[in-house]
Amino acid sequence: MxxxxxxxxxxxxxxxxxxxxxxxxxxxxxxRPWKLWQDETVQEALPGATAASEAPAGAPSGTPSGAPSDASPAPSPAGPATLASGELISHEHATSGTVKLVRLTDGSHVVRLENLDTSNGPDLHVWLTDAPVKEGQAGWHVFDDGDHVSLGKLKGNKGSQNYTVPAGVDPSGFTSVSIWCDRFDVSFGAAELARA
CATH class of the missing domain: 1.20.5 (Single alpha-helices involved in coiled-coils or other helix-helix interfaces)
Structure with a gap:
């Protein structure tokens, strides 16, 4: 038995x-719980941004000999322009940093995250959205309710990074940026874009 x-x-x-x-x-x-203890830092320069050039020490000032005195120096090309910006607030995870919508010299646009600090997680993306940014749990799930454009996977949970706005997307129709976890449909953090 x-x-x-x-x-x-x-x-x-x-x-x-x-x-x-x-x-x-x-x-x-x-x-993927181990991601909570793994940080990925990505530091990117803003495309097209250059440091202001200075004349070398000892260089002559004024008009070079033989040049007409009424000639003005060639204008330097305009650099990238910040169209809107905002500060990230925390949602599902503690998140901080600055978000900028930048028009580059070639007319294209990027969303720039500066001094980003958030948790790592599975399937994180940067979204440009038309949703209002709400504090607390009320803001965790609003970003997939309206229009949004995924700018790609989050490159790193720390640092300063650039995300290209796809050609044909008019960024003026969007008012916020979210660090969005696609796996669980929740915002890690978001920023409202205030026009410059």
Whole structure:
């Protein structure tokens, strides 16, 4: 009798253990909890930004000999222009930094994250949205309700980074930026864009 009971129990125990291992593996893949302890820092310069050039020491000032005195120096090309900016606030995870919508000299646009500091997580993206930025839990899930454009995966959870606004997208129709977790449909943090 005991042998029959043991023979029936073993397959059941093996089945439960197999389900537990499969469920644990799926949970680790889905949640990726180790990312909470892994920081990825990315430091990018703003495209087209150059330091102001200075004349070398000892260079002559004024008009070079032989040049007409009414000639004005060639205008330097205009650099990138900040059209809107805002400060990131925390949602699902503590998040800070500055967001800028920048028009580059070639007329294209980038969203620039400066001094970003947030948690790492699975499937994080940078979204340009038309949703209002709300503090607390009320703001965690609003960014997929209206229009939004994904600018790509978050390059790093720390640092300063650039995200290209796709050609054909008019950034003037968007009012906020969210660090969006696509896996769980939640905002890690967001910033309202105030026009410059």
């Amino acid at each position: 005991g042998r029959i009971r043991n023979a029936l129990v073993r397959p059941w125990v093996v089945g439960v253990l197999a389900l537990a291992v499969a469920g644990g593996g799926f949970g680790l893949y889905w949640f």
